[in-house]
Amino acid sequence: MGKSLYEKVFDRHVVTRLPSGQYQLLTGLHLIHEVTSPQAFSMLEGRGLGVLMPERTFATVDHIIPTKSQLRPFSDSLAEEMMIALERNVKKHGIRYLSPDTGEQGIVHVIGPEQGLTQPGMTIACGDSHTSTHGAFGAIALGIGTSQVRDVLATQTLAMDKLKVRRIEVTGALRPGVYAKDVTLTIIGKLGVNGGVGYAYEYGGAVIDRMSMEERMTLCNMSIEGGARCGYVNPDETTFRYIEGRKFAPKGDAWGRAVADWTSLRSDADAAYDDVVTLRGEDIEPVVTWGITPGQSVGVTGSIPSSQQFPESERGIVEEAYEYMSLKAGQAIRGTKVDVAFIGSCTNGRLSDFEEVVRLIQGKGFKVKPHVRALVVPGSQAVRRAMIDKGYDKVFSDAGFEFREAGCSMCLAMNPDKLTGREVCASSSNRNFKGRQGSPTGRTLLMSPAMVAAAAIAGEVTDARDLFHIA
Amino acid sequence: MQDVKRIVIKGRAVPVRGNDIDTDRIIPARFLKTVVFDGLGEHSFEDDRAQLKAAGKTHPLDDARFAGARVLLVNRNFGCGASREHAPQALIRWGQGLQAIVGESFAEIFFGNCVATGVPCAVVDAATAEALLSAVEKDPALEVQVDLRTKTVTAGSASYPFSIPDGPRTQFMEGRWDSTAELLAAKDKVRATAAKIPYFNSYGS
Numbered sequence: 001m002g003k004s005l006y007e008k009v010f011d012r013h014v015v016t017r018l019p020s021g022q023y024q025l026l027t028g029l030h031l032i033h034e035v036t037s038p039q040a041f042s043m044l045e046g047r048g049l050g051v052l053m054p055e056r057t058f059a060t061v062d063h064i065i066p067t068k069s070q071l072r073p074f075s076d077s078l079a080e081e082m083m084i085a086l087e088r089n090v091k092k093h094g095i096r097y098l099s100p101d102t103g104e105q106g107i108v109h110v111i112g113p114e115q116g117l118t119q120p121g122m123t124i125a126c127g128d129s130h131t132s133t134h135g136a137f138g139a140i141a142l143g144i145g146t147s148q149v150r151d152v153l154a155t156q157t158l159a160m161d162k163l164k165v166r167r168i169e170v171t172g173a174l175r176p177g178v179y180a181k182d183v184t185l186t187i188i189g190k191l192g193v194n195g196g197v198g199y200a201y202e203y204g205g206a207v208i209d210r211m212s213m214e215e216r217m218t219l220c221n222m223s224i225e226g227g228a229r230c231g232y233v234n235p236d237e238t239t240f241r242y243i244e245g246r247k248f249a250p251k252g253d254a255w256g257r258a259v260a261d262w263t264s265l266r267s268d269a270d271a272a273y274d275d276v277v278t279l280r281g282e283d284i285e286p287v288v289t290w291g292i293t294p295g296q297s298v299g300v301t302g303s304i305p306s307s308q309q310f311p312e313s314e315r316g317i318v319e320e321a322y323e324y325m326s327l328k329a330g331q332a333i334r335g336t337k338v339d340v341a342f343i344g345s346c347t348n349g350r351l352s353d354f355e356e357v358v359r360l361i362q363g364k365g366f367k368v369k370p371h372v373r374a375l376v377v378p379g380s381q382a383v384r385r386a387m388i389d390k391g392y393d394k395v396f397s398d399a400g401f402e403f404r405e406a407g408c409s410m411c412l413a414m415n416p417d418k419l420t421g422r423e424v425c426a427s428s429s430n431r432n433f434k435g436r437q438g439s440p441t442g443r444t445l446l447m448s449p450a451m452v453a454a455a456a457i458a459g460e461v462t463d464a465r466d467l468f469h470i471a
Numbered sequence: 472m473q474d475v476k477r478i479v480i481k482g483r484a485v486p487v488r489g490n491d492i493d494t495d496r497i498i499p500a501r502f503l504k505t506v507v508f509d510g511l512g513e514h515s516f517e518d519d520r521a522q523l524k525a526a527g528k529t530h531p532l533d534d535a536r537f538a539g540a541r542v543l544l545v546n547r548n549f550g551c552g553a554s555r556e557h558a559p560q561a562l563i564r565w566g567q568g569l570q571a572i573v574g575e576s577f578a579e580i581f582f583g584n585c586v587a588t589g590v591p592c593a594v595v596d597a598a599t600a601e602a603l604l605s606a607v608e609k610d611p612a613l614e615v616q617v618d619l620r621t622k623t624v625t626a627g628s629a630s631y632p633f634s635i636p637d638g639p640r641t642q643f644m645e646g647r648w649d650s651t652a653e654l655l656a657a658k659d660k661v662r663a664t665a666a667k668i669p670y671f672n673s674y675g676s
Contacts, residue, residue, distance in 0.1 A: 012667075012668055013664065013668070014664070015657050015660045015661050015664045016657050016660055018638075018653055018654075019641070019647075019653070020638030020639065020641060020642050020647075020653075021636070021637055021638035022638050024654055024657055024660075024661075026661060026664050026665060026668070028668070028670060028671065035503050035555075036554070036555065036556070038506035038507075039506065039507060039508055039556075042506070042507070043651075047651070049651070049655075052658075052661070063503075064504065076504070078504040078505065079504060081506060082504060082505075082506060085506045119670065121670065122670060127554060127556075128553075128554055129552065129553050129554035129580060131554075143554040143580055144554060144580070144583075145554055145555070145556035145580060145583060145584035145587055146555075146556040146557075146560075146584075146587075147556060147584070147587030147588070147649075147650070147651075148583070148587065148650075150651060151650050151651050151654055154651050154654070154655060155651065155654040155655055155657075155658070155661065156661060156665075157654050157657070157661055158654075159650045159653070159654065161636075161638075193491055193548060193551060194491070194547065194548035194551065194576060194578070197548070197576065197578065197579055198579070224580075225552075227548070227551065227578065227579070229579050229580065250670075250673070250674050250676070251676070252676060253675075253676060254673060254674035254675065254676035255674075257669065257674040257675055257676075258669070258670070258674045261669045261670075261674065293491050293493075293551075295491075313490065313547065313597065314490065316488070316489060316490060316546075317489060317490045317491055320489065412495075412500045412553075413500060413501070414500045414501065414503060414504060431493075431495070431552060431553075433493045433495040433496065433552055434495070434496055434518065434519070435495060435496070435499055435518045436495050436500075438500075438501070440499070440517075440518035440521060440522060441522070
């Protein structure tokens, strides 16, 4: 019986078995940011420990950075204090910092791949649950807590359990106007927000094979929303083409050896999986969440499901969602009025996400509805520069979107971009939890960037395929 | 640096019902704008509490009958969402400090963060969770005891089995949940493992 990529990569990085029964796992790439690292550095210093392999940790700032202007000092003194702590820590420990001054700053899960830091066969850790994004390259990429950030800094290793592997096969082809975001929301809707607990998700099948790296990143990004600690796609030509030539990619003779090694790590044809789930690409519709978990979603042509359609154990949170969202069972999701539209985040803040929206709206006279506040937030400074080079900033501003600086922005509202009161936001981000976007009563509808743009223009949830004549 | 042992956690309990309670609800993101964990405790479930208060209701954490609780009772997939360790760090700083959580299931990163924070998460079946929640709601003074030796949770005169993986259970009972010391012990093996992995050696270039 063959092995999956997960097993091959995991086994290669095992240092030893710990008395607890967990494995001590070597970490190839450690990414840190300002929110979950300061306490880790304090703990380290409290014990008189240093950073074991500072060359394997890279830092950036994303959660707290304002997107209207990145100028220092930040007006929020708490955010400024976090910046100062990060700057002090990276300097003290000799860690490379992709700061706003370098032009390489951005959301940690956007810049890792962009810089060529994220590579197949690696173990990657970051104090952020959306680290699963990097699995798109065929890496085991794990979100960790602050004590584990301390562990990686001090030892370059983690105490980890070995996960089971579920292969999720998406066959056939997606229909026009259906995106990676719809695939992942469909998977989460089908398997549930805790269906992946204990599993790594391996995504495969014709739909995934055809996806670009940025689409695979969107898909793997939301593995954690389905409860899976990580998700990955086996590396292929698409992966190699994306990496080649990037700043930290192997160069010269090393490139050929790297590709050979990466290829050898692909799941074997006869690999054994703990579970296999198959979806037909043709069955997937543009998806919109209506509730307070990413699993509470419906196709754009559908209506809010009745709580009776759910098992009894889920009815509580379904009822809670109706109340919080002020939506009723049976009501069509189309026509739900939106106040805010947000395109960005580690899920959908890459160049191709904006490119697709530009393709749909450019030159057609579409305008954001006057009552809608619409934000376009590039995932990195590099994405932002590319957008300006291509004139996308103008396309968006002309249509009434605000074009911002790079950061996490309204995904989690640890910066000035927030909902107020009971505003409803059409959002290309990853979480629709209560209060997630900064207002304790704010409401989030997750969807693809194309659907967010359509909602901004229509002023309500609408089928992007109709509005933009996608066929 | 070594922590005390966690063998039996007992005291009053506080019931927080609901599936899929995410870490944004346990500690809203705005309170993460800090470089320390101190001061998080009072913001535990802040928005949920405020919302109920505005509606003229009382969140269990604000309910005087459950004041001083040591054990948190929950339902399914507790702690899903963001990886923020700030969630258990807030809970251990709430009131007298919540020291154990009993529920139907826990999100994986949250469970690990609880191990790192010294908080055993005991898994019980749905019927047991319901029995415990109702028992405590009916009689808030009931003493709840989470015993890692016997893997039983006792509420008054009723006892129920719970499960917890052997590794963390032993770590709690021996006071060894601080992973750094253990991981540091294998420093030489870490270098040796790295030496065998092609990318750690720039693919031989």
